[in-house]
Amino acid sequence: MHADREYAIIQLTVGEVTGLHIVSMEIENYRTFRHVRMVFDSTQNYLVGSHNIGKTNFLKILETLHEKKSFAAEDFREKDKPIRVFIALQMERRRQLIINGKPLDDADGLLRLEVSQEPGAEAFTMSNLEHHEVLPEDWKQSVRYLTHLPTGMQRNELSEEARADLxxxxxxxxxxxxxxxxxxxxxMAKHSGADVAAVDRLSDSLDTWVDYLTESDGSERDADDTFRMLMLTGFQMLRELMMLNDDPREPFQDYLIVDDKGRKYLPLIIGIDEPEIHQHPYRQRTLIEFYRGILANESPLMCELFQRFLGIDGLEGQLFIVTNSTDCLIDDYRYILRLYRDETGEVRAASGAEFSFAPDVEKHLIMHFPEVKEALFARSVLIVEGETEYGAFAGFAKTLGYHFDFLGVCLVNARGESSIVKIAQLFERFHLGTVSLYDRDVSLKTPRGENIFFTDEICLELDIVEHISRKNKWEVLYQVVHELAEGDDFVYKDMVKRAVSKWKPDPKRMFQSRKLKSIGGRDEEGRRFYYFAWFYSNKGVLVGRLLAQYLDEDLIPPAFRYPIERAAELAK
Structure with a gap:
């Protein structure tokens, strides 16, 4: 087999263990990491955070542990201090591992290792923290890492060596x-929606199979191209494992784990760096799901190939994905690890695998996470209660001189005041500066805090109406009504009812249906009520955008300014 590398695969020598994964790592004095602790899910993990914070450094450490005899001089953050990496491995359903007559694993099933290298040293050492002794050389070489390049999955970039191996x-x-x-x-083609007939037409000629996987004129359907990409991905992965199997220096069988039924599994960690490169969102998620299925032994094709060419029954796998895209993130916060900088500028990690919430909160967060996961890439978050706020506040911020995208402020629609506190809890656990804006009418049951704000009136709509009233700029609100309602400025009976129920105006006055244009210039109370009634009954993103379009800086209520300014401040 030829040696051009396409996949990030870590191979762990674990003796007679029947399950293994990385639980946590602590990294000291490595590149951007002065001291950072990461906790992982046993199946899949997504590393997110701002650019140049060090997400790929985690994969680079794993590469160094296998590929190199030492860390490079440029890896040392402080040149006079050692690099140290503490690794906790969980072993499940295991038989006890013994080295030099001593159990290698701790009583809790965790194997705790320390990797250390002094400045100027030729190589790192690996020690068992339980017994404080350096492990044999073969343990240092037991972590195998091959680089995954998403661009390598493009058929027209397949090397001649890889094509020959295929x-x-x-x-x-x-x-x-x-x-x-x-x-x-x-x-598989039938299940994925690809062209089944094209597969059925494949003859026993080797050339037809190779051409099917590696040649394309660009005219096939997206489903067919995606299907072929996955097949090529699987064969490329098998190719890499066969290269390991052919290495006489490290017998392949030494890396296998065996369960109580004699089934053989290979423990692997697959790392993917930026799967979004050259892939649209659906293909990103499809590619990741394909990897996950391989590691969970759910792919009939790969299980068949593993048995045929490697003599194993499957994999014991853990998946790590470094990404700058929300498109490929799984819709569950528990699989996400966010790197961030603390108040001193040092890189830290917040691991969803460590979070614990009350059952009702956890259920709510998992259900709503797809709508809010973009915030994980932000520098601060502003949570608002509903659609109108969500439509208006980015525009309000721009009018006030704050560009949310440039600053890294994520605007989140909680879809109800009861959701705000739950979503805020999640963001705060991920160490995101979080600002919340509530309607005044829930202030008595809402906890206080320096980043919690309330409207001055009972709700956003009344805040706008009262502020416009003080400025005597009713023509601005009328422009919004006229554009959204296409000239229909009538306040209907049901609108009046809702407004009375919410605002509870002077009971001595009876409000009837009428047009906004027909309200007399001296009837300020009527204007306030009827404009409130119209806006309260016409909530939504579109009305929010129009408000942001027509309200200049002086017409934006102060209660909206303060949370915007605070979110911008937290993002700096």
């Missing part, structure tokens, strides 16, 4: 089990 693999399989391979691909 021919070798396909040639062996087709000669013995071509019909079986065709049957598996038929079922």
């Amino acid at each position: 021919r070798d693999i396909l040639g062996q399989f087709i000669a013995e089990e071509g019909e079986r391979l065709r049957s598996i691909l038929h079922d």
Whole structure:
């Protein structure tokens, strides 16, 4: 096999263990990390954070642990201090590991290792923290790492060496089990919506299979192109594992774990750096799900290939994804690790795998996480209660001189006041500066805080109406009504009812349906009520955008200025 690398694969030598994953890592004095602790989920983890904060450094450490004999001089953050990495590995359903007559793992099933290298040293050492002894050299070499390059999955970028290896693999399989391979691909194509007929037309000729996987004129449907990409990804992964199997220096069997039924599994950690490169959102998620399925032994094709070429029954896997895109994030905060800078400028990590919330809060957060996950890439968050605020506040901020995108302020619609506090809890656990704006009518049941704000009146709509009244700029609000309602400025009976119920005006006055234009210039109370009634019954993103368009700086109520200014301040 040729040695051009396409996948990030960490291979762990664990003896007779039947399950293993990285629980946590503490990293000291490495590149952007002075001292950072990361906690991981046992199946999949997404590393997010701002640019140049060090997300890829985590993958680079794993690469160094296997590929190199030492950390490079430029890896030392402080040149006179050692690099140290503390790793906790969880071993499940295990048989006890013994080195030099001593149990290697702790009583809680965790194997705690320290990797350390002094400045100027030729190599790092790996020690068992339980017994404070340096482990044998083969343990240092037991972590295997190969680089994954998303661009390498483009068929037109496949190297000649990789193409030759693909021919070798396909040639062996087709000669013995071509019909079986065709049957598996038929079922997978049918399930994925790809062209089943194209698979069925594949003959026993090796060239037709290689051409199917590696050649494209750009005219096929997206589903067909995606299907072929996944198949090529799987064969490339098999190719890398076969390279490991062919390495005489480290017998492949030494890396396998065996369960109580004698089934053999290979423990792997697959790392993907920026899967969004050259892939649209659906393909990003499809690619990641394909990897997850391989690691969970849910892919019939890969299980068949593993058994045929490697003699194993499957994988024990853990997935790490470094991304700058919300598109590929899983819709569950528990799999996300966010890197951030604390008040001193040092990099820290907030791990969703560590979070604990009350059951009702956790359920709510998981349900709403897809709507708010963009905030994980922000520098601060402003949470508002509803659609109108969500439509208006980015425009209000721009009018006030704050550009949310430039500053990194994420505006979040909580879709109800009861959600604000729950969502804020999650963001605060991820160490995001979080500002919340509530309607005044819930102030008595809402906790106070320096980043919690309230409207001056009972709700946003009344704040706007009262502020416009003080400025005597009714023509501005009328422009909003006229544009949104296409000239229909009538305040209907149901609007009046809702407004009376919310505002509770002077009971001595009876309010009837009428047009806004018909309100007399001296009837200030009537104007305030009827404009409130119209806006209170016409909430939404569109009315919010129009308010932001027509209200200049002087017409934006102070209660809206303060949370915007605070969110901008937290983002700096």
